Amino acid sequence: MAVAVPRRMLFIDGEWREPVLKKRIPVVNPSTEELIGDIPAATAEDVELAVDAARRALSRNKGKDWARASGSVRAGYMRAIAARIRERKSQFAKLEVMDCGKPYDEATWDMDDVAGCFEYYADLAEGLDAKQKAPISLPMESFKSYVLKEPIGVVGLISPWNYPLLMATWKVAPALAAGCAAILKPSELASLYV
Numbered sequence: 001m002a003v004a005v006p007r008r009m010l011f012i013d014g015e016w017r018e019p020v021l022k023k024r025i026p027v028v029n030p031s032t033e034e035l036i037g038d039i040p041a042a043t044a045e046d047v048e049l050a051v052d053a054a055r056r057a058l059s060r061n062k063g064k065d066w067a068r069a070s071g072s073v074r075a076g077y078m079r080a081i082a083a084r085i086r087e088r089k090s091q092f093a094k095l096e097v098m099d100c101g102k103p104y105d106e107a108t109w110d111m112d113d114v115a116g117c118f119e120y121y122a123d124l125a126e127g128l129d130a131k132q133k134a135p136i137s138l139p140m141e142s143f144k145s146y147v148l149k150e151p152i153g154v155v156g157l158i159s160p161w162n163y164p165l166l167m168a169t170w171k172v173a174p175a176l177a178a179g180c181a182a183i184l185k186p187s188e189l190a191s192l193y194v
């Protein structure tokens with residue numbers, strides 16, 4: 001059942017980095033109470049870097065790369081994430097068993113839910129394209145009005161320990177579908193999947 005615990009780092013600006021202050025948090029397997037590894041402890045310094053990178057990502061290429069890309073472009077990335085989750089389902093499930101003590105079968109169902117959640121929001125992202133600039137009927141023909149759906153920008157997401165990857169996905173997938181840039185702060189109690 002046990003899998004090798006990878007050495008985790010922070011993913012900021014498209015690359016894996018050590019935290020600025022190099023602090024780490026021990027990871028204990030709740031079933032065996034063994035120390036099985038550690039995870040990076042981000043501090044305000046790392047958050048500043050992440051926020052800065054997220055803002056730059058949103059404005060890159062005048063927003064056309066992500067925030068103002070079509071919903072179907074974003075959906076393509078989200079379906080690719082879902083496919084990779086399915087490919088590595090067993091590995092992720094085993095890490096969650098060691099990380100938060102849930103049964104393997106349940107962790108496996110959770111991974112199916114994770115992939116399904118990315119696909120669900122990919123569908124919604126595609127649906128956004130058809131709704132974009134939907135006209136609003138007004139009583140005077142000299143005025144025109146329509147609905148323009150825009151991402152709110154950079155969002156900060158805090159997720160819990162008990163369904164680590166699934167609860168992160170419940171927050172990350174809708175944010176990506178909407179065209180936001182997301183900064184995820186997973187639980188310090190269960191973050192081996194990151």
Ligand SMILES: NC(=O)c1ccc[n+]([C@@H]2O[C@H](COP(=O)([O-])OP(=O)(O)OC[C@H]3O[C@@H](n4cnc5c(N)ncnc54)[C@H](O)[C@@H]3O)[C@@H](O)[C@H]2O)c1
Nearest residue numbers: 157158159160161162163167168170171185186187188189
């Ligand atoms: N636990 C669940 O089953 C569940 C289900 C659905 C959604 N959620 C959502 O997940 C989120 C977390 O839920 P939870 O049950 O872990 O709640 P919680 O209140 O126990 O959250 C604790 C987490 O919040 C972090 N936190 C608190 N203040 C912070 C701060 N100022 N800066 C950075 N991190 C801070 C802690 O480090 C910890 O990781 C909530 O938004 C909750 O609505 C949880």
Ligand SMILES: NCCCC=O
Nearest residue numbers: 110113162163166167
């Ligand atoms: N099936 C997942 C439920 C997660 C928490 O509300």
